[in-house]
Amino acid sequence: MKKFTAVLLAAAMAFSLTACGGNSGSTTTAGPEGQTTKEEQAKPETDTTVQTEAQTEAAGQPKEGGTLKMGMSVECMTAAAWRIRSNQETVTWGLVYEPLIKLDDAGNPVGYLAKSLEGDKENLTYTVTLRDDVYFSDGSHLDADVLLWNFENFKEKSQTSSTHFGSVDSFEKTGDYTVVIHLNEWNSQIPYSLNSVPGLMYSKKAFDENGEEWCMQNPVGTGPYVLDKWVNDDSKTFKKNENYWNKDATVYLDSVETKVIADEMSAQAALLNGDINAYFGGSTSFQNTMMKAGFERAANKMNYRIYFLIFASDVEGSPLADVKVRQAISYAIDSQSIAENVDFGITFVSKEYAVEGTPFYNDAVKGYGYDAVKAKELLKEAGYENGFTTTVYAGVDQALTSYLVAIQGYLKEVGITLNIEEQETAIWTSKGIYDIDEGMILAGHGFGANLVNQQVSNFSKRAREGVGMLKECKLHPDDLDNAIMSALQASDTAEMLKYEFQAQEMIIDDYCLGYPVVMSEAYVTMMNKDLVDAHCFANNDNFPDFTGIYFK
Template sequence: MKKKLLSTLLAVTVAASLIAGCGAGSGAASPGSDASGTGMPEETSAGTEEVSVEAKENTGEIKTGGTLKIVTGQTPSIVGYTPEITTNSHIQFLRTAYDSLLFYDEDGKLAPCLAESWESDAEELTLTFKLYEGVKFSDDTDFNAEAVKWNIEQYQAAGRTEAANVDSIECPDEKTVVIKLKEWNSASLESIGFFIYYMSPTAVENNGVEWARINSSGTGPFVLKSFEQGVSIKYEKNPLYRVAGQPYLDGIDFTIISDAATIENTLVSGEADMISYTPIDTIKNLDPTGEYVLETNSNGVGVEMTGIIPSSAQEGNPFADVKVRQAFCYAVDVDTITAALGYGYYTVTNQWAAPNAVTYNKEVAGYPYNPEKAKELLAEAGYGDGFDTTFWSPAGSSNWATAICDNLNAVGIRAKVELIDGAKNGELMTGGWDGIMFHYASVGPDLGLFMGRHLDVAGSYYASGIQHPEDCIQLLNDIRIAPDEDTKVAKELELQKKIYDEYALFGKPLYITLIAGLKYPYVQGDNFAKNHAATWTPATCWLDK
């Protein structure tokens, strides 16, 4: 019998999706709903009682019109040619004018967007998508199966990994797309379904790629009105948007500012309604006032983790010994450091997942702060007198690096902080390093996709600096070829335990980075970072003022 993952939605679910738009959920635009998400911290700063505000009760009906003003520090150079937009934080701009086949719901599960249903067949190596009918691109051309095929081919031509596993694409009719994979990989559904955004083939072919980079031609709720790199990005309502009555807003204006203090002042002065990707110092300063709503991720999808990772690949390196890596982990007081420098807003984790994610393994013990245990393990490994090493740190994280090194030095791991710029940090991430560096990772629930970029022997990031235990690589492959979701998750939980408790391979996880929107309570239905840390629902956003 074929092992199939059949995701055919009931008519009532499909109808709800058509009404609400991609991933908005039934409550996203409901009168009186709270769009602030979950995951608020218990404390905003040491010794300070939390003060928070709910998104205020609206007046009973959704108000249409107006322009949402967002200030952000994110600076894209391309806003329209989707295969060349590779930074997660720039998905906020993509989602304003473009759609993907699938989105994420509030529970972190894939849900319909441009595709009303889909079928995954591990034995036949196929993904089959059924598309909604009547969808138009903003240039009034049809979104159909051939448009999907054309867009995936553009991603392939651009060398995007999301489309690398696609062998062929067939279009039996206008609303059916059958994608044949080169090999079965459980991550392909997310890669193709969520990370590919659809442009009008006609618009791009008629106007060229240069035009497409700074213009939009998607199926999304808004159309790019103007783009001034490093200054502003402005959108206006798409009159051809597929959901009747949406978007509610007339437009969305992003103002781009690099200085965190100026971003904060722009919100406080009322020149902006919302900050996207809010700087942590701004959250610390403004959230306790009770005048704003903090929106955060609620399901662990799309979040990022910061940790510290020792090099273990080089023979003779102390960190090549698992006992030294475990001692390294026991030596760092993550709870105290994160509470002090993260102001109580960062969520501590001990593995490659947020605590609310489906791939978070509660059986992972991790390495609670225990300097005596660290000294004991160092002695067992032959380093009773300690050793010298280097901590390579970006200048902006020097306070974190210094605090961590104080802990390490106390047990005999004499780490000296070496400040580096972004270019050098990228060089070490991809080419290897000797000592310690920060570990930045997208810890989305699909470990086959995200952890594989670091764990694979030929992985893109950090792989050159670590060991690659055969049993871990085997589990990674098992995850990728898993025929169903339950099998996949079981293998992912097993890999978490092995990577961290057995090998301490990625060193010490510190915290889940807070990706948040900070807004005035009158901003409703935006769901910033809620369903996926890098996304929002601009179609259902409205202003209750």
């Protein structure tokens, strides 16, 4: 089983996160003594690892200048900070935006754009105090008025508002650089949310002068680069932000170009020919091929992606309304074989909605190992000895297609006929995933140190009001909802994990709301050996740090 180390900051009743003006994160992959990391267990014999900072220093000084040319599989349609959602958007707009809070090497929240964050459980508040030296690329100043507007704008307009700010009642400016977040119930996850999309700052000046529609195509942030040129469905060019506020950071590259290369054969040729230096979003097959060709793999160390088979249908008379049928489907799927044979050992298996080695992983969860005999027994007990026909829905994605075909074959072996329906990404993300009345959904989404937030969004009763995976499902049991909300409102880490562990057992063992097919790192970039990733992609944050990459 693959593992990684992460230390969760105790969600105390009152705490202060101190700002760090320099760079954070590293590329080391060492695990606890006696353990191997998931990178060591996953990589093929031909794999090469990203250099550590110590190795980089030994190899010589970083080179300043040059243009990083990076391919990715899909276009990023909107640029406004509060609309970011996909992995491609996260990487692309990470050139322009920065978060209020970062995560240090141990996974603890520390201040960045924010000088401090103080929580007060008794009064249900978090107080955010900004640095006084942060400026946007348009020259405007980040102060309390701008922070207040960003918070209110995110809560009102973001697709993920319920996930991050569902417990927020209001925001209050209390000083030139201070805003208080007022909660209607305690939320231990706010520090982690401010490392995610809610913590990204957009220029209020740009919004006021140009309007919301303009902002969708024009990112204006505090980051080290600014958008220079955008050719739809083709490329984007970013140049250095001449007004970059962080004088402690070195912006090595002169410019960055991102190019949409949907076809992986074309992406492979572009890397081999030197037309691009890096590629983000490649399949496991692509990663395996490029590692064998000598390219390096830079992966985020805190954020993971789960491919979850969701039993969305609970309509009366549906076979999937029976927990024994849902359990039978889970037993019928050989995830280990999928990880090894479909994904070349790059993805890995977890029995639950968490990664082994993290604080959230519950050893008590039984899960469902591959057992076709057990699957048939459960189907017989449920009255479906002769099987049945159902449908699985998914957005168009190369990885999902491979998993769908594999799952279809496994279910056929136990008598279940599975029809596959894939929808174009734009339709799927805006409507498709929320219009399923009968059948299952195969979807992927990320989670990291804010896993409890994801449980709230996807499995609590609040999922009905948000954008979570089980939005249209009626299976939101009272005891599960209570466990998840108790974890969200916990006073400290021990209490939070107690309830989170309960939720894990209910999601998987008791109610079998879904089945974790495989997991992987959320952000993986293949790079040629001319590049050094000091702390750009291989960090603990939700976003890359483009001050941490350069040419040798």
